[in-house]
Amino acid sequence: MSDNLHNQLKIIGKSARAAARALGLASAADKSDALQRIADEIRSQSDAILKANAEDLENGKAKDLSAAMLDRLALNQDRIEGIASSIEAIAAMDDPVGLVEKEWEQPNGLSFSKVKIPIGVIGMIYESRPNVTADAGALCLKSGNACILRGGSEAFHSNQAIHRAIVSALQSSALPESSIQLIPTTDRSAVGHLLSGLDNTVDMIIPRGGKSLIARVQSDARVPVLAHLEGLCHSYVHTDANLDMAKEIVMNAKLRRTGVCGSTETLLVDAAIATKFLPQMIETLTKNGCEVRGDEATQSYHTSVKPATEDDYFTEYLAAIINVKIVDDLQAAIDHISHYGSGHTDAIITENQDAADYFHQAVDSAIVVHNASTQFADGGEFGFGAEIGISTGRLHARGPVGAEHLTTYKYLVHGQGHIRPK
């Protein structure tokens, strides 16, 4: 059975590789056309998708999935329209492939260009939300990559139904049907095969899901991984902050949505303004249903504050809970972020440009924000159209990963009979 699965996956890998070669040479127009067909097909197959989704939801309820999980899983006409229009937005974006990043000539007359090209075959492993099937497929196709998708078992039928729509659209397009493939089984060993690279047919793995998924992928993958780890984000209110602005930003950074990776988990406040700022800030947070955990000094500002443990400062709550810590100065704030942060998104609120500049330079996170909410950590807000995730690794791509980041490059060298001297 597992051998059988392995063989099936090898065929998937081989046809992905063949599709990747064709996609790498496909015109921007052909790719946009295929994406538009996918959007149309998802709309016209919405009944079948909703029926499949109902089956997943029923199974989910039987398995006692949490309300939050069920909500992430659930589709309706609005959400399907959202999926289709997101694909149209990706279709409308500039094509990153073939873009000349740089051109130059050497003194010997040899000329060089550095050109963006697709990565090849991308393996995508994700959980719950079925829209990822369409989003990831569309972003990979836009950037000229073939992809092999492996969704979570809880969304198995929804993913299959969305994928069926994608396949019929591809069949009517100029692009290979196997440009976007979905592993058609919930067998867990399929993930292991995918992580091993399917006989060198997978160039990169992108995991998107909980900590345990990412950890498994990072430990087992034999191909490069573009991982989206946790977002342990900080908002730091500097001595020279506009305190009204600070309050508004902190409320948004923590509570706009608590379940997103760009939500702030820890508020750092300069000691010099703590007395002026914190009592009202904590009052407003508490009133809006946010639990506040703090160091001793913070506890003295409001009776509702619970003690924060060392572990709390390392915790991505993804819930209406915030840590507060009073720091001596800018450097202490940066040191805290460097020690406890996850290199995702961190913000300073200050009217002092020098402090903001130093914070920007010294905080080693993918996204460093000045006078704005950490919740802007999102490919759409960056103008990338859509994102496949937010990378917290340091190599290849950091921060929101859009179509343009799913590329690599090659050098084209143009000579006129140049030979290299001894």
Add this chain to the structure above:
Amino acid sequence: MSDNLHNQLKIIGKSARAAARALGLASAADKSDALQRIADEIRSQSDAILKANAEDLENGKAKDLSAAMLDRLALNQDRIEGIASSIEAIAAMDDPVGLVEKEWEQPNGLSFSKVKIPIGVIGMIYESRPNVTADAGALCLKSGNACILRGGSEAFHSNQAIHRAIVSALQSSALPESSIQLIPTTDRSAVGHLLSGLDNTVDMIIPRGGKSLIARVQSDARVPVLAHLEGLCHSYVHTDANLDMAKEIVMNAKLRRTGVCGSTETLLVDAAIATKFLPQMIETLTKNGCEVRGDEATQSYHTSVKPATEDDYFTEYLAAIINVKIVDDLQAAIDHISHYGSGHTDAIITENQDAADYFHQAVDSAIVVHNASTQFADGGEFGFGAEIGISTGRLHARGPVGAEHLTTYKYLVHGQGHIRPK
């Protein structure tokens, strides 16, 4: 003993991490100054370096190292001057850190910049040539990265002596002494510890050496690897080639230096011009001491041609041996390269611009050359000043890796109190 080594390495990792934080904030001037001091110190400690090198050479002879290995290992005043002036060239290059790659503003007034920053701590594992100790250290420092170097046991004393010069230079500079560290033991288990990432203190491993080293690194590393694999390069003579130019380019691509990764291993020739081109080409190659292996058709053109096996087309000879294969057309040449090549460097020789353009687009190698020798595959020839290797991976960096490729980026977001709408 191994526990002891592990602890020693952990301390190296910790101080590298601390150095990386300081280097990330160091000014371009301080880095250039430190590099100049290193060059000076290497010149003034040349006697000590040569003495250490003599010890390595003596050990190497006792261990029956090949003449080629001994030559790679050997230093003299000229080579030491070469090392020092190469560091000066790196010092003189533009500083890549802080470079704004892109700036833009979103309609809501939030502004973004994408800025080049160092990767962090780079572990470098290499064999034989002691100049790599200086080159790699200098390139990492230029790009704001701390590095942990692990040279081959055969160059142990030479590497230590060069590293001593580097350390005295750093001590007199504004940068941390631990910016460039060398693992001070030949114990092989040190490599394993380094590959495991030394408690999350190593951000990337760069191996540079033979196939078995690269294979071990790729299978054991728990951190991202920027690998330089083999260069199985092709030169393809198209129907519309200028045949005199083709002959000159092929001679250079194969024989200028046979031991470099950019040397051509296989010559592809269009069937339509084989009769006109091959007899003289083979004659010239043979006369110049190059063994020619070919398919049956090629064998018919010259008595000296030996039969080429399937394995031969997969072999990086790094020697005066060349495979010749006659192909039907451009597409057949591209298919051959795609099947047998290593994605390093491949060239087409043709006067037909359409053919050249299609070759450039369809050949999926890091470097694709038109009408020039594959031996231009070299960071210096690209204008990168110096290279730490040539990456044959697809992610992060491809082709020659100079200081600018040893960086990653972060996004700086500038708001005026921006909060994200629901």
